[in-house]
Amino acid sequence: MAKKKSSGVNKSQAIREYCAANPEAKPLEVAEAMKAIGIDVNAQFVSTVKSNSKKSKKTGRRGRPAGVSAKKAAPAKKLGRPAxxxxxxxxxxxxxxxxxxxxxxxxxxxxxxxxxxxxxxxxxxxx
Structure with a gap:
């Protein structure tokens, strides 16, 4: 597994903050602004970060909610002879x-x- 660099700056967070301050900024403009302050990112990475931040955040785990069984017990039915x-x-x-x-x-x-x-x-x- 690759080691994380501990160079202090969170690039994604910096991009999100810049985009919050400048909502109309295009990815290329954001990438150039990040390079001006010393963060090396490309326009594709900026686009990915912006796209991911727009997605709705789901909380919790995937799958069936806790306490719900796979099969629910059916109510008892009268078993008559079929025609x-x-x-x-x-x-x-x-x-x-x-x-x-x-x-x-x-x-x-x-x-x-x-x-x-x-x-x-x-x-x-x-x-």
Whole structure:
């Protein structure tokens, strides 16, 4: 890792201060003014500093705010039997809605094995 020079002057801060005092100054004019007071910068660096200072400052860390979980628990829904046309298409394939409902059931039951046990008990009750 490169070492920082400890030559006292913060070039970016000096540019920001000059631009605050002279808001209409172009990057080339700012670079020339900085060279006149002994700070060696080019117009591109001045332009970058001005651009970065205009950006909105975000505070805090990136990502999801603290205390918010990835998945929110869905309210309990009544699981009714879907209509035959909704559950299966004409070719006998399971619809996407049915798969989504099955996934929700498995998540609520705590796993595939628990869901299978519950379905087998339900099947016995319905006979």
């Amino acid at each position: 035959a046309s909704k559950a299966r298409s004409n070719s006998g394939e399971v619809s996407l809605d049915s798969l989504i409902n099955a996934k929700k059931l498995v998540e609520e039951m705590g796993g595939v094995d628990n869901a299978r046990n519950a379905i087998s008990v339900l099947e016995q009750l319905m006979d």
